[in-house]
Amino acid sequence: MGKNHLGEFEEIVMLTVAILHGEAYGVAIIEEMESRLNRTVSIGSLQVVLKRLEQKGYVSSEFGEATNIRGGKRKRFFTLTNLGKGLLKTSRDQRLSLWDAAPDYALKAISI
Amino acid sequence: MKSNHHSPPSILLKFFRWFCDPNLVEDIEGDMVERFEKRIENKGHKKARRLFVRDVFQLLRPGIIKSFSGHQKLNQIDMLKHNLLISFRSFMRYKSAFLINLIGLSSGLACTLFIYLWVQDERGIDKFHTNDANLYQVITHHEESGAIRTQDDTQGILAEALEKEVPEIEMALQSTPAFWFGDMPLTIGDKTIKAPGKFVDKRYFEMFTFPLIDGTAESVLASKESIVLSESLAKSLFNTTEGLIGKTLHWQLLNMERTYQIGGVFEDVPANSTETFDFVMSYEVFSDIVGDGMQWGNYNALTYVTLKPNVDVDHLNEKLAPFVKNKVSWSNVTPSLRPYSDKYLYSKYENGVQAGGRIEYVKLFSIISIIILIIACINFMNLSTAKASRKAKEVGVKKAIGAQRKTLIFQYMEESFLMTFVAIVLAIGLVLLFLPQFNDLTNKQISLVFDTNLVKALGAVLVITGFIAGSYPALYLSGLNSITALKGKMKSSIAELWARKGLVVFQFTISIILIVSVLIVHKQIDFVQNKNLGYEKENLVLFANEGKVATNHDAFIDRVKALPGVVNASSTAHTIINGGSTTTGLTWEGQNPEIETSFGNISVFHDFIETLGVEVIAGRSFSNELVSDSSKLILNEKAIEVIGMTDPVGKMVNLWGQDMQIIGVVKDFHFQSLHETVTPMFFKLDPSFLTNIVVRIEAGQERTVVDRIESVYKEYNPDFDFNFTFLDQDYAQQYASERRISTLSRCFGGIAIIISCLGLFGLAAFTAERKSKEIGVRKALGASSVSIVRLLSNEFNKMVGLAVLIALPLSYYLISGWLEGFAYQIDLKVWYFLGAGAAALFIAWLTVGLQTFKAAKINPSQSLRSE
Numbered sequence: 001m002g003k004n005h006l007g008e009f010e011e012i013v014m015l016t017v018a019i020l021h022g023e024a025y026g027v028a029i030i031e032e033m034e035s036r037l038n039r040t041v042s043i044g045s046l047q048v049v050l051k052r053l054e055q056k057g058y059v060s061s062e063f064g065e066a067t068n069i070r071g072g073k074r075k076r077f078f079t080l081t082n083l084g085k086g087l088l089k090t091s092r093d094q095r096l097s098l099w100d101a102a103p104d105y106a107l108k109a110i111s112i
Numbered sequence: 113m114k115s116n117h118h119s120p121p122s123i124l125l126k127f128f129r130w131f132c133d134p135n136l137v138e139d140i141e142g143d144m145v146e147r148f149e150k151r152i153e154n155k156g157h158k159k160a161r162r163l164f165v166r167d168v169f170q171l172l173r174p175g176i177i178k179s180f181s182g183h184q185k186l187n188q189i190d191m192l193k194h195n196l197l198i199s200f201r202s203f204m205r206y207k208s209a210f211l212i213n214l215i216g217l218s219s220g221l222a223c224t225l226f227i228y229l230w231v232q233d234e235r236g237i238d239k240f241h242t243n244d245a246n247l248y249q250v251i252t253h254h255e256e257s258g259a260i261r262t263q264d265d266t267q268g269i270l271a272e273a274l275e276k277e278v279p280e281i282e283m284a285l286q287s288t289p290a291f292w293f294g295d296m297p298l299t300i301g302d303k304t305i306k307a308p309g310k311f312v313d314k315r316y317f318e319m320f321t322f323p324l325i326d327g328t329a330e331s332v333l334a335s336k337e338s339i340v341l342s343e344s345l346a347k348s349l350f351n352t353t354e355g356l357i358g359k360t361l362h363w364q365l366l367n368m369e370r371t372y373q374i375g376g377v378f379e380d381v382p383a384n385s386t387e388t389f390d391f392v393m394s395y396e397v398f399s400d401i402v403g404d405g406m407q408w409g410n411y412n413a414l415t416y417v418t419l420k421p422n423v424d425v426d427h428l429n430e431k432l433a434p435f436v437k438n439k440v441s442w443s444n445v446t447p448s449l450r451p452y453s454d455k456y457l458y459s460k461y462e463n464g465v466q467a468g469g470r471i472e473y474v475k476l477f478s479i480i481s482i483i484i485l486i487i488a489c490i491n492f493m494n495l496s497t498a499k500a501s502r503k504a505k506e507v508g509v510k511k512a513i514g515a516q517r518k519t520l521i522f523q524y525m526e527e528s529f530l531m532t533f534v535a536i537v538l539a540i541g542l543v544l545l546f547l548p549q550f551n552d553l554t555n556k557q558i559s560l561v562f563d564t565n566l567v568k569a570l571g572a573v574l575v576i577t578g579f580i581a582g583s584y585p586a587l588y589l590s591g592l593n594s595i596t597a598l599k600g601k602m603k604s605s606i607a608e609l610w611a612r613k614g615l616v617v618f619q620f621t622i623s624i625i626l627i628v629s630v631l632i633v634h635k636q637i638d639f640v641q642n643k644n645l646g647y648e649k650e651n652l653v654l655f656a657n658e659g660k661v662a663t664n665h666d667a668f669i670d671r672v673k674a675l676p677g678v679v680n681a682s683s684t685a686h687t688i689i690n691g692g693s694t695t696t697g698l699t700w701e702g703q704n705p706e707i708e709t710s711f712g713n714i715s716v717f718h719d720f721i722e723t724l725g726v727e728v729i730a731g732r733s734f735s736n737e738l739v740s741d742s743s744k745l746i747l748n749e750k751a752i753e754v755i756g757m758t759d760p761v762g763k764m765v766n767l768w769g770q771d772m773q774i775i776g777v778v779k780d781f782h783f784q785s786l787h788e789t790v791t792p793m794f795f796k797l798d799p800s801f802l803t804n805i806v807v808r809i810e811a812g813q814e815r816t817v818v819d820r821i822e823s824v825y826k827e828y829n830p831d832f833d834f835n836f837t838f839l840d841q842d843y844a845q846q847y848a849s850e851r852r853i854s855t856l857s858r859c860f861g862g863i864a865i866i867i868s869c870l871g872l873f874g875l876a877a878f879t880a881e882r883k884s885k886e887i888g889v890r891k892a893l894g895a896s897s898v899s900i901v902r903l904l905s906n907e908f909n910k911m912v913g914l915a916v917l918i919a920l921p922l923s924y925y926l927i928s929g930w931l932e933g934f935a936y937q938i939d940l941k942v943w944y945f946l947g948a949g950a951a952a953l954f955i956a957w958l959t960v961g962l963q964t965f966k967a968a969k970i971n972p973s974q975s976l977r978s979e
Binding site for chain 2: 025026027030042043044045047048051052063069070071073074075076
């Protein structure tokens with residue numbers, strides 16, 4: 001892992017960007033996360049994470065066309081870069097290998 | 113388009129656009145607006161707005177807020193950072209110069225700050241009355257013996273006449289000063305407390321702002337039987353300030369007594385009031401006491417007026433001038449108005465014209481504070497230019513790569529501003545640290561409150577000091593030629609050398625003037641306090657003639673006289689040191705009717721002249737046996753001189769229409785402040801109105817004798833505290849403010865000298881360092897340490913010597929001007945000046961010598977090793 005470590009929130013944001021695939025902009029990401037994960041997300045915290053991910057080179061962004069809604073402001077669409085995709089994959093593989101390594105009985109919830 | 117109703121609050125949007133990083137502003141704003149629009153549909157308008165507000169504030173976080181350095185990297189900001197870094201490094205590298213500058217500047221600034229606080233406090237005295245702008249005191253100018261004497265006392269009937277007859281005056285009222293009566297006993301049950309009080313007009317609290325805790329300004333003194341107490345007096349009498357209205361208490365003055373009802377309670381008189389008192393009573397009572405003494409020739413009140421808005425005071429003063437003379441044609445009195453709050457600072461009048469007063473000290477200290485600051489600035493200027501050679505390479509490089517002169521000036525200004533700022537912070541710390549001592553010294557309760565005035569003053573000091581201190585190095589260093597600067601061959605120009613030397617000479621000139629002034633001010637005040645007064649002021653005990661002592665006065669005096677250890681005892685209506693009543697009612701045959709002369713009028717009991725120890729030079733003193741002595745007078749030499757009598761004993765004069773015989777003449781003695789010369793006076797035997805008892809006791813056993821007097825006093829007044837003073841202490845008290853000024857000026861003078869020496873120390877260290885190779889070579893060739901010290905300190909000796917030559921005549925001129933204000937002056941002796949000059953030289957030698965001696969001691973192999 002080394003440098004390329006992803007925080008939990010970062011990973012979720014990147015996965016949501018992947019889900020929305022090409023339609024990922026601020027409000028859409030927030031709504032997707034809120035509906036799937038049942039957690040509230042503020043614009044501020046999302047934007048800070050997106051900015052950081054972009055600086056690290058995991059996502060890239062471009063402006064879309066201006067529309068009549070949202071006060072005529074353009075949307076900024078985020079997509080995963082190859083680096084980001086690779087990182088997500090590594091992350092998942094590592095998790096899975098950890099899952100595999102853990103014995104079943106250790107993960108079984110006791111008497112519920 | 114959408115209606116206004118459906119758009120998010122625009123002020124919040126504007127706020128967001130202002131703080132947000134411009135890279136992010138468009139899409140985040142879009143997101144917010146989109147969310148807002150969706151929320152209006154789902155959750156309604158109100159909730160959407162509320163959530164929008166939350167969104168905006170949740171965006172206030174690092175990463176979203178734009179960086180402070182601005183969106184575009186500005187060159188100026190980088191330069192500012194760079195300059196600060198350079199300044200910081202140079203501070204770190206040349207620690208001694210930095211410390212000298214810092215200590216000098218911060219102690220100079222601390223002095224300035226102290227003086228600022230003191231001056232503000234002095235100027236604020238009596239200013240707290242809400243109608244301060246329209247509040248005036250009536251003072252009276254008396255034409256006497258060809259000169260005009262000005263006094264605060266006015267006729268008791270003046271106020272009423274003024275209010276009735278002068279339309280410009282809104283309200284006029286009279287009161288007595290509290291010091292006329294000393295502490296008067298107030299009794300409730302078996303508790304007696306003595307407190308200072310005065311008689312005032314019933315509208316007193318309407319005119320003056322002494323807030324009432326209980327009662328209203330209109331009603332507290334409505335009745336003649338009313339007394340109004342201060343908060344602390346009420347607490348010590350009743351342990352409370354509430355529900356006291358209507359309670360009675362018993363009041364005494366001499367052999368008079370009354371029962372008063374409490375009309376109200378006022379907050380304690382603040383420390384910045386010149387009038388201090390603990391209770392007030394109706395002036396009508398005083399009128400009754402004075403009786404038919406309420407006339408145009410008698411001065412038994414202070415008169416205050418408030419003017420109607422937009423009244424021209426100068427014009428009104430002209431109009432008022434003949435006011436009293438129009439009433440009574442024989443009067444020599446011209447009243448005039450003085451702003452009430454000027455009483456403290458502008459109290460001195462010479463020949464009827466305002467001639468300063470305490471304001472002179474305020475001005476003096478303001479000047480001293482500026483001088484101290486300038487001296488500290490000069491240190492900074494001198495050290496920075498002296499060290500120019502170190503900076504020359506930096507300037508050369510900067511100029512070579514295209515720095516403008518402007519940029520360099522800016523850089524050095526920045527350095528000096530940084531320095532000043534650090535010094536101000538340190539100075540504030542110093543002030544906070546030493547404020548208690550300063551308050552002790554000045555007898556004030558000053559605190560450091562960061563109000564707008566102080567912040568403004570500090571800002572101004574920062575700008576001015578930073579500018580003065582930085583100007584010379586900034587202009588000088590930035591003007592260097594880049595080629596010579598880079599070569600490192602810094603040749604000090606003649607002009608620069610002169611400027612630096614000139615500044616040192618200036619610094620020391622001022623320091624020497626300060627030393628001389630401090631020395632002579634101290635001597636003068638010492639002189640005044642130890643002057644022969646014409647009587648022995650030691651071992652005289654004073655206390656009030658009050659209670660049963662007053663009613664059994666003669667018996668009491670006899671009892672006291674009989675006590676072992678008591679030399680003599682008597683009593684008087686005079687305060688002896690503060691002055692007392694005066695009269696123009698003494699006339700004599702052959703008097704020029706045009707000139708009125710006021711005589712000190714001292715009513716005494718038998719043996720007073722003997723008790724005080726005043727010398728009788730002709731005739732005799734009052735006798736215990738002769739009853740007829742009540743129609744006799746004893747005059748002083750000055751009075752005889754004014755009357756122009758030869759062989760006066762036995763001759764007749766007329767006092768208040770009654771023929772009196774002169775039975776004796778006493779040698780002149782001081783019965784007033786030493787600011788004034790001895791004036792004519794007479795002693796009159798008058799047992800009816802004696803306020804103070806004076807007892808002369810044997811030296812060496814003061815305590816036991818006073819205890820004996822107290823036990824006799826307690827037999828008469830068992831409920832009273834025995835409050836006594838020694839005359840010499842009272843006398844010292846009278847000059848307390850002068851003494852404080854003297855101590856204060858000594859402190860500031862000392863600091864100025866220390867700061868000057870710091871500068872000299874820095875310069876000497878620098879010269880020694882620069883000449884280290886020369887010293888090394890000289891030593892290697894066999895020069896002794898002493899000759900090297902001499903070599904190095906020669907330059908400084910010349911500068912300080914020159915400063916002495918300039919300073920001495922200048923200080924002589926200044927100080928003789930100051931001494932003229934005193935009626936009795938010390939002789940200016942040559943050694944005061946020579947001593948101060950020698951002291952300055954000695955201090956300079958010491959500072960320079962330490963440094964040069966250190967330099968001369970260095971092993972030449974060390975200084976010659978490098979290179």
